[in-house]
Amino acid sequence: MTSTADEFSKLNISADWASTAPNLHKNLSLLSSQQVELAKVLIEMGQSHLFQHWAEPGVDDDEKRAFFDQIAKLNSSYPGGLTAYINTARKLLADSKTGKNPYDGFTPSVPSGEVLKYGDDNFVQFEEAGIKDSRKAAFVLVAGGLGERLGYNGIKVALPRETTTGTCFLQHYIESILALQEASCSLAGGNCRADIPLAIMTSDDTHLHTLELLEKNSYFGMKPTQVKLLKQEKVACLDDNEAHLALDPRNKYRIQTKPHGHGDVHSLLYSSGLLKVWHDAGLRWVLFFQDTNGLLFKAIPAALGVSTTKQYHVNSLAVPRKAKEAIGGITKLTHKDGRTMVINVEYNQLDPLLRASGYPDGDVNSETGYSPFPGNINQLIFEIGPYLEELTKTGGAISEFVNPK
Known part of the structure; x- marks a missing residue:
């Protein structure tokens, strides 16, 4: 012994x-x-x-x-384990305490991109390209939250998208993906039998309710094998600026925990092996979207068409945004050491960043009537090969900065 x-x-x-x-x-x-x-x-x-x-x-x-x-x-459940979690927390807390500017050394500029106008010839061409390639895509719905801020106690994807039919968001999303699946196979011709996969990231709060909604409605027409639920794990709460883990006040033998952020979806796709399964099956794209955006699928095919036509590794779908509007702006940042990246800069940080970087008026509308920095709606398209390669290098973590091709 x-x-x-x-x-x-x-x-x-x-x-x-x-x-x-x-x-x-x-x-x-x-x-x-x-x-x-x-x-x-x-x-x-x-x-x-x-x-x-x-x-x-x-x-x-x-x-x-x-x-x-x-x-x-x-x-x-955390890339790098508790050691990485605590070390990262300490660094972020220390930076916050000293007022360190996360954009120190970076100069902002307007990102390049394709401006699409719904229904014009350019939009239609990209849309056709996106529909054609959608049979090579997998969709990922981030749905870990409840509708409490909306005065609703249930899961947000069960809310009605509109009041005429009462169709819920999840039904709308699944029916939209199935419509893309049918249209894509029709364009492909031959014996196309693509089943576009859908992964849904849930939480302890939403997992069982989401599964129940799917089963009660026969998956809204999807094959159950097409849908994969990935439940995000919780992370430890911190007690102070030294990143001491917080004990549960009701139990001295338990750590107090909380849901992690939306970034968990990347580590979940990687650690579950699902991303590799998709890659090995010959899929090319992974499309991320949020739980309550009913208009999104009117733009997704064209956005995917931009990715496949321009051969982008990463593509972010954005919307026109009024200057100083309370929505993050997609911004290109260039560091003095030569690094460049495209990132969502929160609205309360964008204006002072611009003023400090030679834009005396800060975030202002252009002649179009909108800010040159479009609004972030948390819809991303990744090319699966480079995406999987990046996650493999980091063990499932992904940088908060999105580096386009």
Whole structure:
């Protein structure tokens, strides 16, 4: 039988660490070697406060083991584990505390792109190209939120898109994808049998309700095999600017958690293996869209047509935006070291960024009556090969900056 000292030796832990978490030290015999390894991570990351209120061995032992079950889940669900999560949080908190400008060294400019006018010849040509290529696409719906801000207690995708028929958003989205599927195969001719896949990112709040809505309505005409639900995991809450993990006030053996951001969808697609399945099946595009934008599918085919015609690795669909309107602006940033990138800059940051970069009037309307910086609507198109390659390099993480081809 291995002694605690032997476990310390195997894990390169000095016995001195016990002084920082004496209550944990007393309970090490309850833990597996994997749990001791996680304990080492927590202590090295300055989280010894988590064990301050642990009871003596023989008291709450099952709760202590459950604590490490939760830690293991939190560690595995974040790219780079808890070490990366805590280090990233500390850097962001430190930057915020000192007022560090995230755009320091960058000069903003108007991004290049294709301006489409609904229904004109140019729009129709791109739309036809997009419809043709849509059989090579997969759609990803980010639907992890409830409709509480709208005064609705259910999932947002169950809300009616319009009041005439009461068609809900999810039905509208699925029927739109099926229409694209049919039109694309019609253009392809021959024996085209494409089933365009749909992945839906859910959360603890929405997962079962989304599944129930689909099953109750026979997936609104889609094959159940076409639809994949990916549930985002929660991340640990932080207690202070030093990124100490917060204990649940109702249970001293649990970490308080919260839903993570929409960026989880990238790590979920990667870690689930779904992105590789799509890539190996010969798909070319991944299209991301949000849960309550009923007009989106009027523009998606043309936007996809732009991507396939221009051979873009990344394409962001945007809308006309009034200067200083409370919506983020798509902006090209050029760093003094030569890097360039296209990013959504929040409206409250865009105007001061422009003023500090030689635009004395800041964010103002052009002769078109709109700001030169179009409005972000969180609709992205990725070419699957470069996208998968980037996620493979980072282990499922993606930069907040979107670098176009």
